[in-house]
Amino acid sequence: VSQFDLPAEPDTPALVVDLDRLDRNIGAMSRRMAERGVLLRPHAKTHKSLDIARRQLAAGATGLTVATIGEAEVFADGGIEDLFIAFPVWAGGPKAARLRRLAERTRLRVAADSVAGVRLLAACLAGTGAGLLIELDSGNARSGVTSAPQAAEIADTAASAGLDVIGVFTHGGHSYNGRAAVRPAADDEVEALASVARELRAAGHAIPVLSAGSTPTAPLPARGGVTEERPGTYVFNDRTQAALGACGPDDVALMAASTVVSRSGRRFVLDAGAKVLSKDLPPWLDGYGMLPAYPDAVVARLYDHHAVVAAGDGPLPELGEVVAVVPNHVCPVVDLADEILLVRQGRLLGRWAVHARGRSR
Ligand SMILES: Cc1ncc(COP(=O)(O)O)c(C=O)c1O
Numbered sequence: 001v002s003q004f005d006l007p008a009e010p011d012t013p014a015l016v017v018d019l020d021r022l023d024r025n026i027g028a029m030s031r032r033m034a035e036r037g038v039l040l041r042p043h044a045k046t047h048k049s050l051d052i053a054r055r056q057l058a059a060g061a062t063g064l065t066v067a068t069i070g071e072a073e074v075f076a077d078g079g080i081e082d083l084f085i086a087f088p089v090w091a092g093g094p095k096a097a098r099l100r101r102l103a104e105r106t107r108l109r110v111a112a113d114s115v116a117g118v119r120l121l122a123a124c125l126a127g128t129g130a131g132l133l134i135e136l137d138s139g140n141a142r143s144g145v146t147s148a149p150q151a152a153e154i155a156d157t158a159a160s161a162g163l164d165v166i167g168v169f170t171h172g173g174h175s176y177n178g179r180a181a182v183r184p185a186a187d188d189e190v191e192a193l194a195s196v197a198r199e200l201r202a203a204g205h206a207i208p209v210l211s212a213g214s215t216p217t218a219p220l221p222a223r224g225g226v227t228e229e230r231p232g233t234y235v236f237n238d239r240t241q242a243a244l245g246a247c248g249p250d251d252v253a254l255m256a257a258s259t260v261v262s263r264s265g266r267r268f269v270l271d272a273g274a275k276v277l278s279k280d281l282p283p284w285l286d287g288y289g290m291l292p293a294y295p296d297a298v299v300a301r302l303y304d305h306h307a308v309v310a311a312g313d314g315p316l317p318e319l320g321e322v323v324a325v326v327p328n329h330v331c332p333v334v335d336l337a338d339e340i341l342l343v344r345q346g347r348l349l350g351r352w353a354v355h356a357r358g359r360s361r
Pocket of ligand 1 (some may be wrong): 043065086087170171213214215216229231232233234
């Protein structure tokens with residue numbers, strides 16, 4: 001991964017976004033989807049930022065995907081009206097009234113993968129115009145139904161309770177199992193969506209929406225009847241995307257600026273610990289992050305506030321030096337920060353708030 005220029009003397013630790021790279025990533029994904037005639041509904045859990053959401057919409061995104069009611073509320077408050085909560089929300093307790101209120105002020109789409117879950121959704125959303133997408137498990141073994149009859153039972157329950165069934169969706173998260181897993185996971189997404197949609201249509205449901213996507217799978221060609229893609233991580237990218245080949249070496253738009261605060265032998269310590277970098281670690285990656293300026297180094301251990309870096313055979317940074325760290329997985333990293341510094345060619349342009357930070361329910 002290549003480094004972009006950090007601002008002079010940042011107060012570390014700090015997340016820094018390079019605006020040119022960000023806009024290039026947003027533009028490239030929008031163009032790819034437009035060329036394929038597919039709608040782009042980016043997952044906003046990656047950036048949690050109204051500023052970035054508005055840039056995605058200005059570049060042609062049709063609306064946003066979010067994971068929680070809390071995220072949806074923040075984006076709705078910011079004036080964004082087309083929102084899909086792509087998570088099997090359990091609409092009991094206070095969530096029911098919050099969902100209904102959201103449906104009254106936005107074009108809301110919700111998700112279910114069980115009959116019990118969809119009954120709760122229908123109880124608060126029937127008659128509001130909110131649309132339902134049924135979640136399919138296309139191989140990630142997370143949430144989602146694994147057969148057309150299960151999907152049909154959910155669709156029938158929703159329709160008879162007055163909730164509009166508009167489509168099916170899946171997230172091929174098994175694309176994260178390594179480079180060789182990306183293409184098969186992409187094909188699994190297409191196959192699951194197409195086969196279940198066919199059965200639901202035969203049973204009388206319209207199913208106009210086939211929604212797929214992850215950052216590795218969304219840009220691939222030959223995506224069958226998919227009508228909408230939901231990549232999220234592509235706005236910033238990270239060490240995992242670079243390792244998967246899902247982005248190029250110059251496409252990582254967010255890095256953590258941190259200061260070398262201690263040195264001993266072949267290791268040194270940065271002030272960006274687990275409370276900055278998070279502890280996400282794909283089993284096939286070594287360490288918690290990499291330093292573009294020190295390609296032999298790897299973040300070997302993380303404590304709350306210390307990152308212990310093994311320098312490997314390469315050079316060592318000076319004490320007090322500010323270095324950039326590329327995190328393994330950018331989404332939880334952003335959720336740990338109040339704000340992001342914006343740079344272009346190393347010049348500090350301003351700061352963006354992480355508006356939906358911490359909105360996990
Ligand atoms: C349901 C759903 N859709 C879309 C995405 C976006 O995928 P990615 O993070 O690969 O961009 C995610 C990410 O976890 C997801 O869970």
